[in-house]
Amino acid sequence: MLKAALGPLVDQEASSFLDMMAPDCVMEFPYAPPGGVTRVEGREALAAYLSGFDNILTIERMTEPTVHRTDNPEVVILEFGCIGQGVKTGRPYNQRYISVITVRGGKIIRYVDYWNPLIALEAIGGLDALTAALGTGGRS
Template sequence: MTPQEIFARMRERWLAGEPTYDGAMLAGDVVVETPFAAPGRPTRTEGRERVIEQARAGRAGFPVRFDECRGVVIHETTDPDVIVVEYELVGTHEVTGAQASAPFIGVLRTRDGLLAGWREYQHTMAIAAALST
């Protein structure tokens, strides 16, 4: 898969309420980084099984249904295996019904058609505000 196809698959999974990744899309040595993660959350996860485990736990413990991924802009780089994506996730809190959104930037790297790296920069204050409503 191309980086664009992998990002499209990630978006589909978000909107379907599934964990971001499945094993078929990940390189064995994949690295997922969230440098601005909320306190207590990991900022780096390495390896297919660990990434899948963390994605499942994160999805199960996150009380928001994603309704839309909008404002998607994909920036090509000089490396055909790397893209930079800007997007905004819109979701509904499953308990309160409140709707909120947060912007993100991600750097996606593939190798041999698999996701080798994902670095996501989150607007943690917007996410915290959405979870507290």
């Protein structure tokens, strides 16, 4: 979904989300719950942070994104949804996202992920489950 939405801005040969990220990328979560990770710096730190994701959520599908171009050709805003469920709880995970993505040289250098933490916490069983699975991610 992300490669299609970003088109020629991002390396179309990338085989995963992490492959689309620059080595010195920054991913931010402005609406992270209290005590949650708000910023992860670098592709290696992001890989470590995301490594526990499969233990807490199963993603069944992503919705078709709405793509908003900006005055800055390196910045794209996406609106999309995600349908899934909590692995341990079986509770639904029906999330809406707005992502502000900055791309340079075919790689994502900054990804700001706006999402509702209450939906995530309900699906996975609370903040302790989130922290246990994803850790601190080199948060700042």
